[in-house]
Amino acid sequence: MTRSSEAPGFYRKSTPERRAFLREWADLSDDELRTLEFPPGVPPGTLERMIENVVGVLPVPVGVATNFRINARDYLIPMAIEEPSVVAAASNAAKVARAAGGFQAQSTPPVMIGQVQIVGVADPAAARLRILDRKPALLEAANAKDPVLVRFGGGAKELEVRIVPSMRGPMVVVHLLVDARDAGGMNAVNTMCEALAPELGRLAGGRVVLRIISNLAIHRLARAHATFRASLLATDKATGPEVVEAILDAYALAAADPFRCATHNKGIMNGVSSVVLATGNDFRAIESGAHTYAAWRASIEGGVVRPLTTYEKDSAGDLVGSIELPVAVGLIGGATAVHPTAKTLVKVLGVKSAPELGEVLAAVGLAQNFAALRALATEGIQRGHMELHARNLATSAGARPEEVDRVVERMVRDGTIRFDRAKEIVEELRRPPR
Ligand code: MEV
Numbered sequence: 001m002t003r004s005s006e007a008p009g010f011y012r013k014s015t016p017e018r019r020a021f022l023r024e025w026a027d028l029s030d031d032e033l034r035t036l037e038f039p040p041g042v043p044p045g046t047l048e049r050m051i052e053n054v055v056g057v058l059p060v061p062v063g064v065a066t067n068f069r070i071n072a073r074d075y076l077i078p079m080a081i082e083e084p085s086v087v088a089a090a091s092n093a094a095k096v097a098r099a100a101g102g103f104q105a106q107s108t109p110p111v112m113i114g115q116v117q118i119v120g121v122a123d124p125a126a127a128r129l130r131i132l133d134r135k136p137a138l139l140e141a142a143n144a145k146d147p148v149l150v151r152f153g154g155g156a157k158e159l160e161v162r163i164v165p166s167m168r169g170p171m172v173v174v175h176l177l178v179d180a181r182d183a184g185g186m187n188a189v190n191t192m193c194e195a196l197a198p199e200l201g202r203l204a205g206g207r208v209v210l211r212i213i214s215n216l217a218i219h220r221l222a223r224a225h226a227t228f229r230a231s232l233l234a235t236d237k238a239t240g241p242e243v244v245e246a247i248l249d250a251y252a253l254a255a256a257d258p259f260r261c262a263t264h265n266k267g268i269m270n271g272v273s274s275v276v277l278a279t280g281n282d283f284r285a286i287e288s289g290a291h292t293y294a295a296w297r298a299s300i301e302g303g304v305v306r307p308l309t310t311y312e313k314d315s316a317g318d319l320v321g322s323i324e325l326p327v328a329v330g331l332i333g334g335a336t337a338v339h340p341t342a343k344t345l346v347k348v349l350g351v352k353s354a355p356e357l358g359e360v361l362a363a364v365g366l367a368q369n370f371a372a373l374r375a376l377a378t379e380g381i382q383r384g385h386m387e388l389h390a391r392n393l394a395t396s397a398g399a400r401p402e403e404v405d406r407v408v409e410r411m412v413r414d415g416t417i418r419f420d421r422a423k424e425i426v427e428e429l430r431r432p433p434r
Contacts, residue, residue, distance in 0.1 A: 011053055018055045042340050044392050050335065058068040058322035062278055062345065063087035067094035070224070070363045076153045077364060078345040080380050084388030085381070090364055092272050093228075097367065100227035100318070105359035106424025111219035112185035112328060114176040114193040116211070121206035125171045128161040130203045131174060135159050138199065142176060142192040149188055154181035156192055157189045177219060184282060184330035191212040192323065216296060217326035220360035225322035227314065228374075235378050244319045246377035247370075251311040258304045263367065265294055268308050268323070271368030272361050279349065280335035280342025280359065282328075286361075289326040301331035309369045323366040327358030397422035403429055 003025065010018060036056025038047060048054045055142055063079040078085050087338070097103055099354040121127045142156035149155050158177040163170050175195065178189045193211035232238035238246070254264035269287055290308060297306045309323045331354050336342050341353050351357045360388040375381045387408065394407035397419055407425045411417045 003289050008397050015048055015054055015056075016270060018053065022055055036295050039341075046338065046340060047135075049116045050338065060277070062341075064423075065090040065094065065364070065367075067098050068360075068363065068367070069094070070105050070360060071096050072102070075350065075360060076277040076348060077275060077360065078348050079271070079274035080161055080345075081270065083270065086270045086274060086368065086391070088112075088384075089375070090367045093367035093371035093374070094363075096228050096232050096370070097226040101230055102225045103224045103363035103366065105222065105224040105363050107222040107327070107358045107362075108219060110154075110354050110358075111177050111186070112180050112189050112217055113214040113219065114178060114189035115210060115214050115404055116174040116176070116193050116197050116200050116208060117210040118172040118174070118201055118204045118206040118208050119168065121170070121172050121204045122207070123295050124163045124172050127172050127204035127206065128132050130160050131172075131200060132159070134199075134203060135199040138196055141199070142178070142196055142428075144308045145192050145195050146150050146188050149179075149181060149183070153179050154183075154188075156180040158340035165369050174200050174215075180220075180328075180330065180354070182331045184285070184328055184354075186282075186285075187333060188214050206402040215285050215326075215328065217289050217294045217328045218293065218296070219325055220328055220358070221324055222327040222355070222362035223322065223324045224359065224362035225320065226363070226366060228319040228321060228370060230316075230318050233319070233374065238378060241317055243374065243378060244313055244317065247319055248311055248313060248371045250373045250377050251307065251309070254307040255303075261294070261305045261307055262307075263282060264373075265291065265305075268325075268365040270365040272325070273362050275349075275361055276329060278342065278345045279329065279331075280337075280339045280346075281330065281357075282334065286326075293326050309366055311373075319370075321366050321370050323362050323369070325362060325365065327361050329357050329361065330354050331357060355375070387412060390422070393417065393419050393422045394426070401428050 007021065013021065022108065023033055031167045038057055039059065041107060046055060049089060060080045060082055062078050062080045065079055068075045068077050079090065138159055139156045143150050146155060156176055156178050160175040162173045162175065164173050176192055178185060180188055190213055197208040197211045206276060230244045233243035234240040234241065235243065253260045269290060272285060273283045276286045294306045294308055298304055309321055312320045314320050330336060331346065335347060343425060349360065351360060379409055390408040390411045394404045399407045403426065408424055410425050411421055
């Protein structure tokens, strides 16, 4: 019988019914089905209400990075990530930063941009001014959509009009700048844009197409800087000052070459995204915002894409790192307020406002990047990585928890860290002695 992915009524089924459907579909065993089960601490129904067609969960490990001191306050930082070494690296970097006082962080007000696109405008320059003439009334109309946000000091604060040349001719693009306070801002901004759209289209004499938030949150930035003392960077093969120079060389390549910059910024996002995910925030929004910000900055300052961090040597010869990135994260609304695990982890983190969370993200991003550059500029990352990789290989080759250490030890000793070797070792360990 041919199978159809149309799965009629799938969305109306209960979770157990959907699992039963999957059992048939993919010939799943009882053990395989059990891997989808909800964790015991999550109240029934919570996850099923978050998205559609729920069949289960994918538990991602949550680790806690230690040693962080940000603006003279200590934090334990929950990080949800599948990649080995990230949590350990962040903790180690924070320890080095801590010796010189930790991270200093700051943020701008949490202002998001909403875009309204108007096409088919005969006189875009004049249309821009017709819209700007009506700015106070337009802002008032936007704020009428969210009196609660306004009461908390947020709301629509500014309105700008751009004329964007495009392959379909010039377009009038209105930017509504909304202070989202402790929310991510997606709902407030989109609602306001949709509310203003008919009047904006009328004023411009054109047709409105898109009304949506921009993830390039250039007004909602977090920044952090820290000193990494040269004396703490020495290895058995290099002096501290040599390591500082090597890190500056590594950074210089990221600033000069997009192929390296992509990996440099990826390392930053290892830290940032894992905290974003642990706190139930939208990691795709942050990723997209960060990478586009790196390209946008380059479009202004020259180059193709910019590292989100900067490294310099101070007058004492120590390494000083800084970071700036958009941080559209919230503590109210969204999954952060609903997901029981995210709520627990926000409590562990102890942040009281969205800007504070943004500052933590900046510090973690800088720590993560420093750790990667330090490893790459000295012994390389493979040794530490391979040991953790070997653990994963051992487990997937069927090693029982009590066998994993021995399998890893043998692979590392032989210098052959591969799945086939892990399997061989597991078999050897289980072979009865002759
Ligand atoms: C791996 O996830 C991240 C790194 O490649 C980052 C970097 O190269 O800077 C280690």
